[in-house]
Amino acid sequence: MNVATHHLRCTECAAVITKDDVSSNFRCPQCKGLYEVVYAWSDVKHPPNAPADPASRLPNPSALRWLWQERRSSSLAIDQSGVWRFRDLLPIVEDPEKVVTLREGNTPLYDLPRCAKGAGIDWLLAKHQGMNPTGSFKDTGMTAALSVAAQRGFEWVACASTGNTSAAMAAYAARAGLRSIVFIPEGKIAWGKLSQAMDYGALTIQLKTDFDGCVKILGELVQKFPIYLLNSVNPYRLEGQKTPAFEMVEQMDWQVPEHIVVPGGNLANSAALGKGFVEMHQLGLIPRTPKISVIQAEGANPLYRWFIDSNRVMKPVTADTRATAIRIGNPASWRKAAAVIDELGGWCEQVSEQEIALAKAEIGAEGVGCEPASAVTLAGLKKLVALSKITREERVVLILTGHTLKDSQYTIDYHRNELFTAAETAQLTPAQLVQHAALRKPPIVLEADSALVIRTLESHMNQPQPA
Numbered sequence: 001m002n003v004a005t006h007h008l009r010c011t012e013c014a015a016v017i018t019k020d021d022v023s024s025n026f027r028c029p030q031c032k033g034l035y036e037v038v039y040a041w042s043d044v045k046h047p048p049n050a051p052a053d054p055a056s057r058l059p060n061p062s063a064l065r066w067l068w069q070e071r072r073s074s075s076l077a078i079d080q081s082g083v084w085r086f087r088d089l090l091p092i093v094e095d096p097e098k099v100v101t102l103r104e105g106n107t108p109l110y111d112l113p114r115c116a117k118g119a120g121i122d123w124l125l126a127k128h129q130g131m132n133p134t135g136s137f138k139d140t141g142m143t144a145a146l147s148v149a150a151q152r153g154f155e156w157v158a159c160a161s162t163g164n165t166s167a168a169m170a171a172y173a174a175r176a177g178l179r180s181i182v183f184i185p186e187g188k189i190a191w192g193k194l195s196q197a198m199d200y201g202a203l204t205i206q207l208k209t210d211f212d213g214c215v216k217i218l219g220e221l222v223q224k225f226p227i228y229l230l231n232s233v234n235p236y237r238l239e240g241q242k243t244p245a246f247e248m249v250e251q252m253d254w255q256v257p258e259h260i261v262v263p264g265g266n267l268a269n270s271a272a273l274g275k276g277f278v279e280m281h282q283l284g285l286i287p288r289t290p291k292i293s294v295i296q297a298e299g300a301n302p303l304y305r306w307f308i309d310s311n312r313v314m315k316p317v318t319a320d321t322r323a324t325a326i327r328i329g330n331p332a333s334w335r336k337a338a339a340v341i342d343e344l345g346g347w348c349e350q351v352s353e354q355e356i357a358l359a360k361a362e363i364g365a366e367g368v369g370c371e372p373a374s375a376v377t378l379a380g381l382k383k384l385v386a387l388s389k390i391t392r393e394e395r396v397v398l399i400l401t402g403h404t405l406k407d408s409q410y411t412i413d414y415h416r417n418e419l420f421t422a423a424e425t426a427q428l429t430p431a432q433l434v435q436h437a438a439l440r441k442p443p444i445v446l447e448a449d450s451a452l453v454i455r456t457l458e459s460h461m462n463q464p465q466p467a
């Protein structure tokens with residue numbers, strides 16, 4: 001593998017630079033656009049089952065599929081990683097043997113039959129990226145970008161985060177022996193995530209601002225100090241985050257679902273998955289690409305506003321949602337995500353706090369669980385089905401981005417019926433109130449009296465199991 005196999009291309013003005021010429025804020029000096037990683041084979045297109053193209057310097061699709069599967073039984077760390085197993089399509093590091101890995105990826109694809117029924121479709125899967133080592137999809141991007149930082153000799157890495165990026169960065173930095181600085185908004189971050197940054201030894205700075213304010217301050221710091229920026233403006237993050245697309249179709253025996261539904265915050269993940277599908281298509285690994293739809297919380301919906309605006313103008317918002325992971329008003333990668341929606345076909349929807357909570361409880365009730373930001377996908381799916389943007393027979397995959405334990409306070413508040421304000425409860429229809437009541441499972445506190453325990457159990461056991 002050879003580093004000259006990749007360059008960086010501005011996604012706005014298309015200027016191409018070498019990896020060493022990129023500035024510390026990962027912005028194009030001409031137009032301030034974001035870069036994407038391009039390879040010798042990036043723009044080479046060949047139909048499925050065509051012989052290997054010499055310009056692509058890659059084996060043919062069937063050889064790649066075989067190789068990736070073979071690596072699963074290897075004892076090498078890079079082969080056990082569900083990111084580096086696909087390293088042929090992300091040749092970004094000097095020495096692949098020295099990548100920083102926690103054996104990320106290889107996440108399960110679960111079927112959700114009851115959620116499918118509730119949403120009005122026949123077939124629903126969830127790719128659970130919360131089953132990564134630090135509990136979120138960020139690990140797949142972090143192993144990639146942090147490996148680049150380590151191999152380029154940086155001592156310090158930093159990110160601004162709503163919590164998951166910081167947890168992932170802190171863990172991977174600790175593995176590599178690098179020092180990490182985390183900027184997070186004070187208050188609006190789930191405790192599980194904050195505790196991880198501390199546990200993994202990051203210098204954790206809570207700024208009295210929101211995520212967008214943290215990004216601004218960090219942007220100034222990276223220009224002054226030799227700190228490697230690990231926010232998703234760093235294009236190497238997206239190279240790792242594209243690999244769940246490969247893994248998903250591999251898990252589906254190389255069949256392509258019709259529709260992928262992704263939560264949208266800073267909007268890099270939807271862009272990364274789109275890149276993964278487009279590259280697989282270009283290389284002849286899949287015969288077509290799926291549609292990708294992005295779902296935002298109503299209180300943090302700049303992409304949704306852009307999507308429904310006939311002039312297509314992006315206006316940042318002041319974000320507020322209990323799904324703190326996506327509490328972002330000025331998303332850095334919005335142009336990349338918008339291009340994916342336009343290129344692959346797909347929609348953008350917004351969902352309310354009540355819809356998010358209901359969807360989270362429904363996913364939990366299937367024994368899968370996820371954090372609130374991930375549940376926007378199911379809530380959005382219901383809307384897309386109601387709008388006939390997704391039809392009953394289409395195969396849909398939800399990207400669940402974070403583990404349920406990331407934000408256990410949210411779950412506890414929901415089940416104790418302490419999550420919604422009175423005004424939010426008043427907005428629920430009688431049917432929705434019934435749905436919530438059926439899903440809520442608050443803990444029952446009892447005296448340690450066996451007769452009382454038996455009576456209580458009997459009253460519950462006599463109730464029918466909800467459909």
Ligand code: F0G
Binds near residue numbers: 138267268326
């Ligand atoms: N879901 C979860 C659980 C997240 O943590 C994030 C983003 C997203 C969805 C949205 O992904 O930003 O690529 O559109 N979390 C970032 C963080 C911003 O700092 O952890 P996106």
